[in-house]
Amino acid sequence: MKEEQLVHIRNIVEAALLASGRPMSVEQLRDLFDEGERPARQVMEHVLVMLDKSCEGRGFELRKVASGYRFQVRQAYATWVGRLFEEKPQRYSRALLETLALIAYRQPITRGEIEDIRGVTVSSNIIRTLQEREWVRVVGHKDVPGRPAMYASTRQFLDYFNLASLEELPTLADIRDLDEIGREIEKTMQAEIEFETPTGDHPDGATTSDEPGNENHDPDETLH
Structure with missing residues (x-):
């Protein structure tokens, strides 16, 4: 040519x-x-x-x-x-970051399995927020009593964090515990919040946290 x-x-x-x-x-x-x-x-x-x-x-x-x-x-x-951009960077709770990290690394995974690993109840607000941002989706139901939904990450999750595939995530061998996973996700998330593609929508400034007043509210502090 x-x-x-x-x-x-x-x-x-x-x-x-x-x-x-x-x-x-x-x-x-x-x-x-x-x-x-x-x-x-x-x-x-x-x-x-x-x-x-x-x-x-x-x-x-x-x-x-x-x-x-x-x-x-x-x-x-x-x-x-x-x-x-006038909007302030979004704030994400440690609970949301850890939940997102567990879904990314252990997918497909149920809400109950996430709760077993974290040792606390996962707020419905966290799952809803992750689904509304199209970072996670239901990919099936586990064949156990109650048939709980199994969650996995999406292409939008990869796109947002500048990943071509899940293979580009830091290996678990390099991450010792949930706190490190949370910090790794937070570091990437905050870098992406600071800039987006020139034609992309700037993210809103809404704070994301566990549901206020819920008896199962996660006590972890909000990260920013």
Whole structure:
């Protein structure tokens, strides 16, 4: 394929990624073209490499996550870009962070199994919050009395934390206990809160914690 054709395809892909509010897969990018002019998958992958190289030395990068490719601000510039937004960073309770970490590392896992590991009841508000953010979902029901729901992480969870797959999570061999898992998730979460893709929605500032007044309220302090 001629160089000018590759540049033309690259420019179309660049424009689409800038306009899109979500990551786009190779197939979704190919579908932008009419059938007669649709680039082969290998050509599209080459164009993405070209785009990646064109971002070198600039304030944004092309990033591959679970759902596809997106442009995003480089972390080195998050402090300055974060000043564009008036919303304060979200606050997450240690209980929510630990619950999210356990789902990510032990999936599929039931609420009861999470409670057994943490030693406290998991508030319904935590599970609801994680589902509303589309970070976890029900993937089935365990074949035991009561058939409790089994939870697993989602592509949106991977996308939010800049992961292409679960294999990119820190290995459990590197994390000694739940506190370390919580801190690792919190560190990643706070870095992502400071900046998002240029076209993405800035997260709201709502505080997330266990349900106030619930007799099973987790006493863990809120992290921020």
